[in-house]
Structure formats: C-alpha cells, structure tokens
Amino acid sequence: MKRISLPIIILATVLTTATGTLAAQQAPSADIRIDSVRLERNGDYVAVRMVLGLDGTKVDANRALLITPCIEGTSEGDLRLLPAIGLYSRTRYYHYLRANGEDMLSGEDETSLRTNELPRTLPYEAVTPYQPWMEGAQLSLQLQEYGCCNEVLSEGYLPLATLHSPKESIDYLPLLAYVRPQADSVKMRSLTGRAYIDFPVNRTEIHPDYRNNRTELARITATIDSVKNDPDIRITALSIKGYASPEGSLQGNERLAAGRTEALKDYVAGLYDFPADFIQTAYEAEDWEGLRQYVEQAATLAHRREILAIIDCDLQPDPKEWRLKSRYPEEYAKLLRDCYPALRHSDYRVEYVVRHYTDVDEIRRVLRSRPQKLSLDEFYLAAQAEQPGSDAFNEVFETAVRMYPDDETANLNAANAALGRNDVKYAERYLQKAGDSPQAIQARGVLALQKGETDRAIDLFRQAEKLGVAEASVSLQMLNAKNK
Numbered sequence: 001m002k003r004i005s006l007p008i009i010i011l012a013t014v015l016t017t018a019t020g021t022l023a024a025q026q027a028p029s030a031d032i033r034i035d036s037v038r039l040e041r042n043g044d045y046v047a048v049r050m051v052l053g054l055d056g057t058k059v060d061a062n063r064a065l066l067i068t069p070c071i072e073g074t075s076e077g078d079l080r081l082l083p084a085i086g087l088y089s090r091t092r093y094y095h096y097l098r099a100n101g102e103d104m105l106s107g108e109d110e111t112s113l114r115t116n117e118l119p120r121t122l123p124y125e126a127v128t129p130y131q132p133w134m135e136g137a138q139l140s141l142q143l144q145e146y147g148c149c150n151e152v153l154s155e156g157y158l159p160l161a162t163l164h165s166p167k168e169s170i171d172y173l174p175l176l177a178y179v180r181p182q183a184d185s186v187k188m189r190s191l192t193g194r195a196y197i198d199f200p201v202n203r204t205e206i207h208p209d210y211r212n213n214r215t216e217l218a219r220i221t222a223t224i225d226s227v228k229n230d231p232d233i234r235i236t237a238l239s240i241k242g243y244a245s246p247e248g249s250l251q252g253n254e255r256l257a258a259g260r261t262e263a264l265k266d267y268v269a270g271l272y273d274f275p276a277d278f279i280q281t282a283y284e285a286e287d288w289e290g291l292r293q294y295v296e297q298a299a300t301l302a303h304r305r306e307i308l309a310i311i312d313c314d315l316q317p318d319p320k321e322w323r324l325k326s327r328y329p330e331e332y333a334k335l336l337r338d339c340y341p342a343l344r345h346s347d348y349r350v351e352y353v354v355r356h357y358t359d360v361d362e363i364r365r366v367l368r369s370r371p372q373k374l375s376l377d378e379f380y381l382a383a384q385a386e387q388p389g390s391d392a393f394n395e396v397f398e399t400a401v402r403m404y405p406d407d408e409t410a411n412l413n414a415a416n417a418a419l420g421r422n423d424v425k426y427a428e429r430y431l432q433k434a435g436d437s438p439q440a441i442q443a444r445g446v447l448a449l450q451k452g453e454t455d456r457a458i459d460l461f462r463q464a465e466k467l468g469v470a471e472a473s474v475s476l477q478m479l480n481a482k483n484k
Helices: 090-100 213-228 250-269 288-297 304-312 317-327 329-338 360-369 376-384 391-403 408-420 424-431 438-450 454-466 470-483
Strands: 020-022 032-042 045-053 064-072 079-081 085-088 111-114 121-129 138-146 152-162 187-195 233-243 279-284 346-354
Touching (some): 032 138, 032 152, 064 121, 085 090, 090 111, 111 121, 121 360, 121 376, 187 213, 213 233, 213 250, 213 346, 233 250, 250 279, 288 304, 304 317, 317 329, 360 376, 376 391, 376 408, 391 408, 408 424, 408 438, 438 454, 438 470, 454 470
Parallel strands (some): 085 111, 233 279
Antiparallel strands (some): 032 045, 045 121, 064 079, 064 085, 064 138, 138 152, 187 346
C-alpha cells in the first residue's frame, strides 16, 4: 500500500492557502490551475498539499510537460525538489516508457499521465524532512516543456506559498498516519437478491399475474436495471439458483427446482438483450439448510433439538423427511405452513464492473449520489481535495468505511479522522477492525494519549517507530518536548 501522511493538528505550522493559474509566458500551451495550496511544518517534516486543475492543459504532439513543486530558500543552494508530475503526449509517453521503463522524465517518484487521459483535477501531496533554511522559504512550481532528445523548449514559474513559524504554538496532537489504499485494477461489484415466485402445484411455467409474482419478478428486473442503465457500469455475469422445499419426493423436487429455475431464466432473458447462455443457472432440489436455520431460531418450536438432530443425520432426503413427518406430525404441519413456502425461492446475483474515476470533481458527484461505485482509492483521492479535519474531509472517510465496513484500511483512515476530531468512541470502534499495520499501531498510540494513557502511548509510538512510521518519530519528539 502506498502511504501518504495527512497531519490534522500541527505544531510550529505555517498555513498558507493560495489559488493561481500557471500560464507560462514562454510556454503558452501550459494552462495549469492551482487551488487549495497548503504548506505546513509538522515537527521535523514539511507537508505540501494542493489541487491542480488540468482541464485546460494541452500538450503538443511529441512534447511533454514536467511540473515540479519545489521549496526554495533565500540562500544559493537552498532548494528541495519534490516529486514531479509529468504530462506526456502519446508519442512522448511511449518513447520514455521504452527508453527508461517506468522512470519517465524525473524518476520513479514521478506521477506520469498521458494527455488524452488527464483528469480535470489532480490532488497532490508530498512530505519532506524539515531543514532550518526552510524558515521563510517559498513553495513554487517549475514548469518545463520538453521536445525530442530531452531538450527543454520553454519554462514557466509560479510562486505559491511561504513557510513561517507562528509566534505561539497551538495545542499538541501527534501526527496521524493515513494510508492510501491499493488501487483496484478492476472494480468488480455484485448485487444479490432473493425472489419468491409462485407456481401452480406441480407445474414449472411462470405466470406473471399469478399471486404475488408481478412484485417478485419486478424485484429481479429492478436489480438488473439499477446497473444495466448506468453508463459507468458493464454487467459481466448474471446467475440464478432455484430451490424447492423438502416435502414430497427428492426426484419430484429435482424436476420442479430445475424446471422452475429454467423458466425464470427464460423469462428474464426475454426482457433483455443479453448474449445467448449469458444467464447461468443452478438449482438445489431441497433446501435443508434453510430449514435448519429456521428451526434453530424457532425457540418456541416443540422438540426443536430432536428435529435438528433429524435434519443433521446421515439419512437420505426422502427417509429424513418421512422420519420428521411421522415422529413430529404437529411440528411438521407447522413447518409446512410457516417455513416451507419460504424455502421455495430463487436467489440471483448480478456481477458487474464499474469504470475508474480519476477526476476529483466527478468523484465528488459520485460520492453524493452512488458512493458504492467508488473504490477505496477513489475515496482517498476525494479526501485529498478537502481541508484535513474539516467536516467534508471526515465525511469522505466515514462514507468509505460504510461502503467497506470490514476493510482494514477503510477502518484505519476512519479511525484517524475520528482521532482528528477527538472522537474517542468512534476511533475505538474503527480501530477494532483496523488490523495491526504499523500505521494502526501509531493510531492506537494517539488514541491512548487522548485517553490519558501516556505510558501506553509512548510504548505504541516506539513500536510504530521501529516499524518505520515517520509520524511516530515526530510524535515522540513532540511528546518529549512538551514534557520538558
């Protein structure tokens, strides 16, 4: 997992926000919009954050643009180049890819984009060690236009922010180590449902107007339509599995389950233009597992334990059903009335692929309307465009963990957001599912500190520091400075 730190509360911080447009006089093809610039010192580190608007950016054929954020001091040689962003025409992109592998113009840390695939907005963040000369230093953007043979054809420059330490420090809180989730190569999703289609006794043909079938069939088509009519989605598979209840002979139930499942498949296929054999089917003649679940939860059912023993025994289905019916006829009649109708069901599953989103504005729109379409990495990109610690920032991670409630990274980032707003209750809840990564150990250290458990916090910070978490080192330094 690629990790980027997002400080929430800062000690010795300069916060400078800026908005500008980089339109290099010597490079008229460049039109880069820069929004929400933040330059912050966090103990021994300086964090840079901004959002680049690329919707007006053009790169001529066989050209490349290299955008390099840098921190410049007042003395000669005081310069820190940060990871660059490379924008390549198709020809230049493949030229550098063939010549240099993945290093492109500025090296392996570069974010490299083809101009025909540029997002409208691109969040940028970098963290670099602090040096004393950076006090009063300026954050700037350098822009260079490249042609053949790595020749620099033109250059542009834009100052953005200045780093100053405040006269008075603010309240202390250790740094929070957010984790960027691994991007999904393919965004696979699925929807599942269960329908109860009624059939005339011993028949397999579907009658849409029979009993409650119109509603149950609409349940299936509504699920399919919810994704099929979305231009961002491509359905990859559709499956139906039919079940019959255990009463009657196994042979008869196999015929009914298979025939009714095939009838439902034909009905659905007739409504859509899916390829032949696109809908896959399976069936289970008698849903003994469903019966077991019902009986296990039916606390008031007489002879419940004995009935469960029959269900779990090694007898074949027909002798098992006869034993159940003959030994406990009253309970069997109750099951036949209250449980068996629900065992005649059709389970369906729609599998689909969602396209990737790279533009932050588009991700925000999807976040508001259908957040289930976003990957965790896309949630993370949306958070980068928000003010850390703001309601909008926290809501992104809260929504992400609702969509992925069992994912460790989602829970860790949501826990960090809760810690940033001093919400111990939710931080504890999320950290239970955050795993044991070094960043999770750091978060538990912050939680311990907020609960007044200083010794435990120090121990956890030391563990995280040994595992390579830079935020843990800074947290220990700040804690030591405070206690002096």
